[in-house]
Amino acid sequence: MSSDDGTFVPPRPPRRKAPWIIAGAVVLAAAVWGGAEAYRAWQHEKAECAPGILRKGAREECIGVSDGSFAFDPSLKEVMGKIEAENERVEESGKQFVSVAYIEPLTTVKGEEEAKYGLRGELMGAYLAQRELNDPDLGAGRGDLPQVRLLVGNLGLRSEQWRTLTGDLVAMAKDDNHLVAVAGFGQSRGGTKNAVDALRDAGIPMMGATVTADSLSDAARPGFFRTSAPNRDQAVGAVNYLRAQQKKDPGFKVAVIRDRNEDDIYNTSMSTAFATAAAGRGLEIEGTPLEFLSGVDGVSNAFSSVADKVCDLRPDAVFFAGRGVNIRNFIYSMSAPDRRCPVTLITGDDAVGAYYGSLESEARREKFRTEWTDSRVTVLYSSLAHPALAGRLYAEANNPLPDFLGLYRTEFGGAPDETMQVLQDGQVIMGHDAVWTLGIAIRNAAGPDGKGQVNTGATLQMLLQLSGRASVSGLSGPISFAPDGNPDRKPMALVRMEPSGVYTFRGVLTP
Structure with missing residues (x-):
C-alpha cells in the first residue's frame, strides 16, 4: 500500500475483538439460552398437573393416565392410594404383568358433585377386582398370571377431552406399560362415543361399566363390550x-x-x-x-x-x-x-x-x-346392579357376593349393613364386574400356565369367546356377550x- 507521495506504508493488522468482549458475548448467549430453557421448563411445569398429566381446555382439567400416584380429585385420594400401592407391589414382584386402564370423566363442575362420588364407587369396585385377580387366595381359582396393573384415566368433564386421553392410551398399548384393555367410560355422551371409536380403530378392546347408549355397540366392528344392560x-x-x-x-x-x-x-x-x-x-x-x-x-x-x-x-x-x-x-x-x-x-x-x-x-x-x-x-x-339381585340369579352355593363383601370390608371398613347400603346404587358392583370380566379374558389368553403372550389382540379374541355357556360370574349376574358385545339378555333390578x-x-x- 502507498501513501500520496509514493512512500510504502505497511498495512494495519486487522482489529481483534477484545477477549473480554467475546467472553461477555458467550456468557450473555448462555444466559439467554439458560433463561429460555428455564422459561420453557416453567411453562412445562405449569402445563402439567403431574408427570404425563396435562392441563387441557378452558377449565385446565388434568387429563392423562395415572398409576394411582396422582388422584385427580381429593374425593378419590383413598382409593387411588390403594391402587398405587397394589401397582407398586405388582411391579416389584418380578412377575409378568399387563395393564388395564379405567377411564372416566373424573372432573366435574359445581352442582354435579354426585357424579364424582359415583365414580369413586366404580374405582373402588375396579380396585377390588384387581386385588382378586392378583391374589390367588381371592381369585376363585383363576390363577395369578399375568398380574394386572390398574391405571386410571380422566376423559374430562362430559368426556370432552377424549382425544388427548385416547392418544395416551394408544401409546401405552405399544410401550412397556403393556396396556391390553380399557374399562369404564362413564356417561353416554358424544365424547364417549368418540373415545370408543378411536380405541376401536386402534384395536384396543374395551369394557363399558355403566355406559348404556345403544350406538356404542357394533356387531360389524368388534371391540366394545359392556357388563351393563344397554338402553x-x-x-x-x-x-x-x-x-x-x-x-x-x-x-x-x-x-x-x-x-x-x-x-x-x-x-x-x-x-x-x-x-x-x-x-x-x-x-x-x-x-x-x-x-x-x-x-x-x-x-x-x-x-x-x-x-x-x-x-x-x-x-x-x-x-x-x-x-x-x-x-x-x-x-x-x-x-x-x-x-x-x-x-x-x-x-x-x-x-x-x-x-x-x-x-x-x-x-x-x-x-x-x-x-x-x-x-x-x-x-x-x-x-344395572343391586346387592339383592345376585341372590335371585344364583344358587346360594354359587353366589359370588358374600366373598366380595368380606373383601370390601377388609379394604374399606364398615359394618355389614353399611356395606350393603354402599352397594345399593350399583356403582361399586359395576366397576368390579368390568375389570373382573377383562381379567378373565386376560387369564384365558395367557393359557393354563399363565405364560402365553397377552396383548390387545389376544385379549379381544378371548372376550369374543365369553358367550353362551362360557359366562363370567359377575356380582351383577352371569355375564356372557351377544355378537354386538352387549350382555346377552342379562336381567336387571327394578x-x-x-x-x-x-x-x-x-x-x-x-x-
Whole structure:
C-alpha cells in the first residue's frame, strides 16, 4: 500500500475483538439460552398437573393416565392410594404383568358433585377386582398370571377431552406399560362415543361399566363390550313392566317425558328404544311425548309446564327418557302446592343422578327430601346392579357376593349393613364386574400356565369367546356377550328410589 507521495506504508493488522468482549458475548448467549430453557421448563411445569398429566381446555382439567400416584380429585385420594400401592407391589414382584386402564370423566363442575362420588364407587369396585385377580387366595381359582396393573384415566368433564386421553392410551398399548384393555367410560355422551371409536380403530378392546347408549355397540366392528344392560334392554324391561300393569288394569295410563338434547346419546337412545319396544309390545301411550331440552337456560321453567301437563293428563305412570339431574327438576316442579298429583316415574339407570351428592349441604339435601315427599312422585328405575339381585340369579352355593363383601370390608371398613347400603346404587358392583370380566379374558389368553403372550389382540379374541355357556360370574349376574358385545339378555333390578336416599329392591326386570 502507498501513501500520496509514493512512500510504502505497511498495512494495519486487522482489529481483534477484545477477549473480554467475546467472553461477555458467550456468557450473555448462555444466559439467554439458560433463561429460555428455564422459561420453557416453567411453562412445562405449569402445563402439567403431574408427570404425563396435562392441563387441557378452558377449565385446565388434568387429563392423562395415572398409576394411582396422582388422584385427580381429593374425593378419590383413598382409593387411588390403594391402587398405587397394589401397582407398586405388582411391579416389584418380578412377575409378568399387563395393564388395564379405567377411564372416566373424573372432573366435574359445581352442582354435579354426585357424579364424582359415583365414580369413586366404580374405582373402588375396579380396585377390588384387581386385588382378586392378583391374589390367588381371592381369585376363585383363576390363577395369578399375568398380574394386572390398574391405571386410571380422566376423559374430562362430559368426556370432552377424549382425544388427548385416547392418544395416551394408544401409546401405552405399544410401550412397556403393556396396556391390553380399557374399562369404564362413564356417561353416554358424544365424547364417549368418540373415545370408543378411536380405541376401536386402534384395536384396543374395551369394557363399558355403566355406559348404556345403544350406538356404542357394533356387531360389524368388534371391540366394545359392556357388563351393563344397554338402553335397548332397559327400555324393553320398562315396557314389559308397564304392559303387565295395563293387562291387570286396562285403565292404567302411561305418558312419556323425553329430553330433546341430541348431543346426549343416553337420552336419545333411551327415547328411541322405548318407543320401538312400546309399539312392538302393544303398550298404549297417552298422547305425544312431553318434551324439554337439557343443557340450555330455562329448564326449570320447562318442567313447570311439563308438571302442569302431567297433572292434566293424570297418568298412572310416566316413562322418563332423561338424566337423573332432570328427574330432580321434575320432582321440584311436582312439589308445588297446586300440583302434587300422584304419579309413578319409571326410567333408566341414570336415575341415581337425582340425589344430591355428599358435598352438597345437608340443608339443601333435606329440602329436596321434603320436596320429594310433597311431590307424591314415586321413582322406579332399571338398575344395572343391586346387592339383592345376585341372590335371585344364583344358587346360594354359587353366589359370588358374600366373598366380595368380606373383601370390601377388609379394604374399606364398615359394618355389614353399611356395606350393603354402599352397594345399593350399583356403582361399586359395576366397576368390579368390568375389570373382573377383562381379567378373565386376560387369564384365558395367557393359557393354563399363565405364560402365553397377552396383548390387545389376544385379549379381544378371548372376550369374543365369553358367550353362551362360557359366562363370567359377575356380582351383577352371569355375564356372557351377544355378537354386538352387549350382555346377552342379562336381567336387571327394578329399584325404587326413596327420598331418604335408600334404594329398595322391587324385583327382577328381564329384557
